[in-house]
Amino acid sequence: MSAANSTSDTNTDDSSNRHLNFIEQEIEKDFQLPKLMGKHLSTRFPPEPNGYLHIGHAKSICLNFGLAQKYHGTCNLRFDDTNPSKEEQEYVDSIQNDVHWLGFDWDGLYYASDYFDQLYQWAIDLIKVGKAFVCDLTGDQIREYRGTLTAPGKDSPYRDRSIEENLELFERMKQGQFPDGSRTLRAKIDMSAPNINLRDPVMYRVLRAHHHRTGDKWCIYPMYDWAHGQSDSIEGITHSICTLEFEDHRPLYNWFCENLGIFHPRQIEFARLNLSYTVMSKRKLLQLVKENHVRGWDDPRMPTISGLRRRGYTAESIRSFCDRIGVAKFYSTIDVTVLENSVREHLNQVANRVMVVLRPLKIVLTNYPEGKVEWMEATNNPEDAGAGSRQVPFSRELWIEREDFMEEAPKKFFRLKPGGEVRLRYAYIIKCEEIVKDPETGEITELRCIYDPDTRSGSGPAAERKVKGTIHWVSAQEGVQAEVRLYDRLFLNEDPENAAEGGSFLDNLNPESLEVVTAHCEPALAKAVAGERFQFERLGYFCADEKDFSPQRLVFNRTVGLRDSWTKIQAKDG
């Protein structure tokens, strides 16, 4: 496979060589075997185009494409489009877009539907050797005949039809002579098998639905089990990596390959990703979208790739997240903070700093000349010397963050308080002299402060005077306004599925997962571009919304807050 960003190529090799995960161990063993000796690794990522990709898929993508990178093999993208009633072109497009955005490129782009003709031929082959039959049982009857977990099933009365009759009936199924759901083609295996997947599984069902690629050519469609392994086989996939719930299907996967006598890939299963405070099932994500609990698949609160992207996550941070969570067979739940820390770590390196006040409180510097504006030099990114600096306007009237002032402050509160001093970042030390309140409500409307003219940042030793706290600010006159969307977790509950009797995961929805505020920003932000990411100093990481941002209407999304030890101190001191 070719990596979209080639820098990760060499990294992958030595960083992940320290420990092999269990799949890598199996792969390395397999390539010692005569069957694969001298061949190269081939994997695939096989999404069904019935929804948008989410962070769980990202794990699988990083695994499959990452393996191909590491072992200099190939990785295909294959759409598992065997059920046209659920699948749409919109999803096909978004999936390709998301895989690319994550930084991967596929070697082959395929569709299970590319193989419908071959699959049909193979089905005939199986009929001819007496290993498949046309069954007239209804859905309910099939379930009845299948038996239960503890009781064996019983043979379908149609199981012993002649090969000729099966061939004719199957041909007529294909030609659309039978109504939807009236007949199936089933493999003839063993109705008493302890593994239910082996109790004469359905291979084809009659289904008249318009397929996004094959149109109305087919009115019979293959089931997953009948399509997946053979698709792998056709593409020469050596290792077919899937999630744990397919473990019970492996014997069937193997049975089809063996009985068809075709190249036999090896299926290996791993545990899917679970994240705390998150739902991951496509069905539930679709429900959130359809019932308007969120604003679409790419709502920044969604765990979809497109939602995370819009939230401000970087592809790098998602890849490093997938790296650090590992791969195993143990069913585990990763704390969302691991994801949040991954993006903090990357954005800390690359995001330029700016000053923005989310909840403004006005301060007036009574000893600062009216009308005067000074331009203060501010470092763009202390983690990246190459990022340079910018000028920020300073004046007599400023906005500061409401929570950076406390009238009755506890000892450890290092910000502004009556009679106290604080450093305005990149500017002067100020002292609070007077609080102005609304006579009606008692709400603080303004602070009157004095500044110390000797303390301008960078102006020499006199300016170096130490005060306990430094806060951010925006000049009232020169600042610009922006809509800032403060996103929080979509669910209140660590395990959203854990709802009260008769309830659903929707009961755990966080009613405050989105708060919109009008913020004051330093003027540089008017020149931002959609998708650009920033650190709002002392607040968190934010990005210009990729859809709604324009120079006329500044819209920023909060990706994640900065680590906040002040809240912890407060909580501890009660």
Add this chain to the structure above:
RNA sequence: UGCCGGGUGGUGUAAUGGUAACACUACUGAUUUUGGUUCAGUCAUUCAUGGUUCGAGUCCAUGCCCGGUAGCCA
């Protein structure tokens, strides 16, 4: 209750019969014009019982607990 799979610090992941480690979290301290970052340090782990062995997280047995599985979904 059949079949399949799994149990290692708070959370994840290693250790492939030979000193139980790495990351994150938590906590403590240092640095800091972001209560951010960075740095240093601390706490903390093999489901249970028995067996094999000089030596067991690893192999064997039994038990316990957890997950998946009875779509003409994937």
